[in-house]
Amino acid sequence: MDIGRNLLGESIITTRIESVVAWGREASLWPFVFGTACCAIEFMATAASRYDISRFGAEVLRFSPRHADLLIVAGTVSYKQAPVLKQIYDQMPEPKWVVAVGACASSGGFYDNYTTLQGIDEIIPVDVYIAGCPPRPEAILDAIVEIQKQLHDEPSGQVRNESFNGRIA
């Protein structure tokens, strides 16, 4: 007996569970915005109507790390701020992705001094780096599309970056 074919016709698509999960995640990234400085102001513009981050399904900004799967680090991270960032990253459930927005988050930028962390990748793994000081809102949107492409091809049920060793334990 072939009930499915008769009743549902072409409304059934066969696929792999991994692809369905990736497809769902892709269109509903929930960002936690760790905004500290100038880049955070540009992130505000990215979320506002002209650039409209919701076109990419990422407008559900969560300010609890436990509800988020995309950490957007927008702004300079000082050594004083570093343990806070690390704690927030640790509180996010797997799988999670990280975007370093702008020169400071990527490398410390032109703050090569006693107080500025020389790139957040010293303490947490980063998936996409965005150039700029600060980057234009389009560049932030581009990074989100880049994350979507990455996660499309990744196995869905595994912990990412297990082997990463940061400078803060």
Add this chain to the structure above:
Amino acid sequence: MNDIEIITGKFPTAKVTEALSGQEIVMIEASDLHDAAVCIRDELDYVLLLDITAIDNLAKSHKCESRYELRYVFRSSDFERIMIIGLNANIESGVDTLCDYYATADWLEREVWDQYGVTFVGHPNLKRVLNHMEFAGHPLRKDYTITDAQFCTRTQDLLDEMEPLLTSREYSADRDNLMLLNLGPSHPASHGTIRTLAALEGERIVAGVSEIGYLHRGFEKSCENHPYNQIIPYTDRLNYCSALINNVAFAKSVEEMLGITLPDRGIFIRVILMELSRIIDHLVCLAAGLLDMGGQTNYWYLFNPRNDAYDFLSRLTGARLTNSYMRIGGMSHDFYEGWESDLEDILKKVEAGTIQSLQMVEKNRIFQDRLQDISPVSAQQALSFGFTGPNLRASGVAYDMRSISPYYYYDTFEFDVVTGSVGDTYDRIMVRFEEIFQSIKIIRQAAGTIPTGDISIKDHSIFLPPKERVYNSIEGMMNQFKLVFEGLRVPAGEYYGALEAANGELGFYIVSDGGPIPYKVKVRAPSFVHMAAYPKIIEGYQVADAILTLGSLNIIAGEMDR
């Protein structure tokens, strides 16, 4: 008899030394500081303590009496005059605190201790304010290497400040069943980097303690390692919502040290861009503040014209936020052709957006109930906290540097100084709304009367010569070479320059040793002093009120933490 003569008459050991551009520093004995402060505050009526900073003389080219000197900058009650007091600080015995006379002194002295290691005798809680708790040493000392980084592994619990505060109010966290609530530093309404620990009785805040420094980026140390023109990009990132005002404030201070003024067209361009930046700053403050209270539509209405203003700045300067458009002695280039219609178009959009937003809130019962009579700051309190700018004007004090000590032809423009009545959160928000309209008025007048001519000075030992002179004349090429490789030289001396920025009096205390790199640059940042008052003014109100109060003070972490 002027004020300085009164001081020197009272303290015979006091010596007056010339600073640059007509300013004078009264050098007193450290032991006289206490009495001098009483005289300055009570007899001479200097109401604002603007800044306290130190100078480390270790790397000076000439010999100095002692390694550390302190500088105190005061402003008079008519706001027209400043007084700079200096003294040689003995690092072992320390210097008397001024906390009892000026509330502002508390955090300012903590910062001097944190950055230079000068102790203040009698300070209630002399601990670090910008650097982290595990930090060893004092980074602004000349023998501290700029890249000498120190990792931080944990945050402090702030109970060392909270417990004495509760005890002084006869509270006990356990007995009175208080809840300690930590807000920030990573909290959407704490604007990224501000941390406040609040002790709650029910929903009411009975005591608050704030911690800053999470965005300390070493601005002042970087300044001591870069020539004057290379500091301009760093100033962009002090208050990143109005970068151009910071550019101008720094450039103007250095120009005053050099004794130069810009051609009129250059001045008008600066006025137009500063007022546009003030508008942008206020738009961001209002959009974020109203978003914090749930008024999301305001966010769209106010952010859209801001984006249009950024299109104009992008076309003009090549950047949206961090423009780096100013130079010492002028600016990088003139307005483009057709700027007038672009600018007018933006002003219309800003007007429309602001009016739409105002229509939603002005007669809105929820808006009024949530903001009126929340955290009022009286005029007297505001002055003792060191408030300036819209926050001070909200308390009814009509101090606006643009009208009280006019610079850049501000006295020829017609505009109103906007003041509030009680200084509550409502007044602080509404003053900013109205100031947007006043800035539009100034821009229209300046754009209508802008003269033609040069935009920058012609002295090419300060300002780069035009390219055709660099390529076609030996003198032009030498000017270019010397300016690029060495940088411009500022005569040895000290100077405090300030102007009315979006958040209040933005001052630069610059010390030059005669070289191409400043010996020291200290920023008098309005947000730093406003933040120091924040934990005091939220007491007695609810957590939800405290969030809105923070938004209304418009704390910009970049200039606060530097």
